[in-house]
């Protein structure tokens with residue numbers, strides 16, 4: 268199996284050159300004609316305007332992948348809204364996304380973050396989205412050993428469907444649940460090292476490293492190399 272380079276820098280779609288600003292996508296996943304509807308922002312010199320009226324220079328597609336229940340939706344909600352979805356677990360059906368603009372140096376990077384369903388029955392839906400992804404956050408749950416053991420299978424799938432130069436980061440989520448830990452931190456580190464990708468433990472509950480993970484992705488995908 269060929270190994271990916273971790274966080275190799277990759278240029279995303281600039282706001283001027285892609286449909287990212289002429290066709291914008293509502294959080295519901297519906298496509299709208301943002302260029303015309305927003306008063307022709309595609310004519311702006313440098314930045315484009317997303318649906319929440321924030322300017323951005325570069326747009327990047329990020330996908331959250333990993334087994335069902337590892338915390339993909341919660342990680343996204345923590346990053347986007349600063350909240351934690353506790354209580355009963357509702358599995359994602361198909362795919363959904365949220366946008367968030369982050370600052371990288373003096374540029375504004377719009378992350379379009381796709382939350383995929385971890386359940387096997389939705390796998391073919393996920394496959395269709397890999398091709399357009401600039402970055403992938405691959406999650407396991409540190410309290411769920413099988414979710415860690417499945418990471419190799421996820422990486423095989425990623426290598427099959429995603430672009431050659433996609434940025435990948437491995438995240439051991441639920442880092443707050445140390446009493447129930449089933450995967451040692453150094454096991455995560457070793458696996459990531461084997462594949463040449465960066466690794467960190469996160470917690471959607473406490474916010475541990477959540478901002479850091481997304482900012483690192485924005486940084487890696489938006490800076491030309």
Ligand SMILES: Nc1nc2c(ncn2[C@@H]2O[C@H](COP(=O)(O)OP(=O)(O)OP(=O)(O)O)[C@@H](O)[C@H]2O)c(=O)[nH]1
Nearest residue numbers: 335336337338339340341358359385441470471472
């Ligand atoms: N303690 C703790 N619980 C978490 C964390 N992240 C998620 N959870 C819980 O884990 C369960 C599953 O979280 P989800 O975010 O829905 O998982 P998912 O990966 O999106 O699952 P699918 O949509 O089925 O793929 C929920 O009950 C969450 O409250 C975390 O960092 N810490």
